[in-house]
Amino acid sequence: MRPLSADHAAAVVAWRNDPANAACFLTQDRLTHDGQLAWTQKQQADRNDHTHVAELSGRPVGMVAIYGVDEAAGEAEYGRILVDRAWRRRGLGHAISAWALDLAFTRLGLKRVYAHCLAANHPIHTLIGQLGFAESARDAGTVRFEISRDRWLARTELRKEPL
Numbered sequence: 001m002r003p004l005s006a007d008h009a010a011a012v013v014a015w016r017n018d019p020a021n022a023a024c025f026l027t028q029d030r031l032t033h034d035g036q037l038a039w040t041q042k043q044q045a046d047r048n049d050h051t052h053v054a055e056l057s058g059r060p061v062g063m064v065a066i067y068g069v070d071e072a073a074g075e076a077e078y079g080r081i082l083v084d085r086a087w088r089r090r091g092l093g094h095a096i097s098a099w100a101l102d103l104a105f106t107r108l109g110l111k112r113v114y115a116h117c118l119a120a121n122h123p124i125h126t127l128i129g130q131l132g133f134a135e136s137a138r139d140a141g142t143v144r145f146e147i148s149r150d151r152w153l154a155r156t157e158l159r160k161e162p163l
């Protein structure tokens with residue numbers, strides 16, 4: 001996992017401008033390379049934004065973020081999750097999301113992580129449900145999910161138990 005950088009701009013623009021991917025996100029603005037570079041500069045200066053890219057043999061294969069960190073409230077948002085089409089259904093989305101939750105709860109010491117997803121995006125609902133997120137609110141178009149630190153740690157401890 002590498003922090004998002006200018007090197008990733010081409011991949012991010014291609015991913016997010018793919019209409020099938022764009023349809024999965026709440027924000028569907030068409031990205032440009034220059035716009036992505038400018039956005040990345042701002043993102044890098046924001047200490048409350050941890051956007052990372054997964055690389056395999058130096059090639060970007062997916063991304064995920066913990067952002068909007070509110071230290072006083074002890075919470076942040078999980079999102080910007082995307083796996084390159086060629087790498088889907090191999091557990092990568094789950095693995096990088098688990099990495100992001102470890103970052104949030106173990107390294108940043110947060111108490112709660114939440115996510116906002118389109119109501120129609122069933123794959124992400126299933127994926128984050130497997131990680132332990134639970135639905136906490138819903139309106140016509142979006143669903144809010146949350147997971148607490150205690151729940152995440154209980155689940156990760158459980159996985160370490162010998163069979």
Ligand SMILES: CC(C)(COP(=O)(O)OP(=O)(O)OC[C@H]1O[C@@H](n2cnc3c(N)ncnc32)[C@H](O)[C@@H]1OP(=O)(O)O)[C@@H](O)C(=O)NCCC(=O)NCCS
Nearest residue numbers: 024081082083088089090091092093094117123124126127
């Ligand atoms: C959602 C996404 C990140 C999943 O990535 P992935 O690497 O394929 O996910 P995984 O292989 O780790 O899948 C984990 C589980 O999620 C569920 N899942 C993933 N993709 C699914 C799909 N297309 N249909 C149904 N369930 C799906 C499955 O339960 C899967 O477990 P299984 O393969 O053992 O059945 C990927 O499809 C993606 O990039 N989608 C477009 C962007 C997006 O929707 N982002 C979320 C915005 S809120």
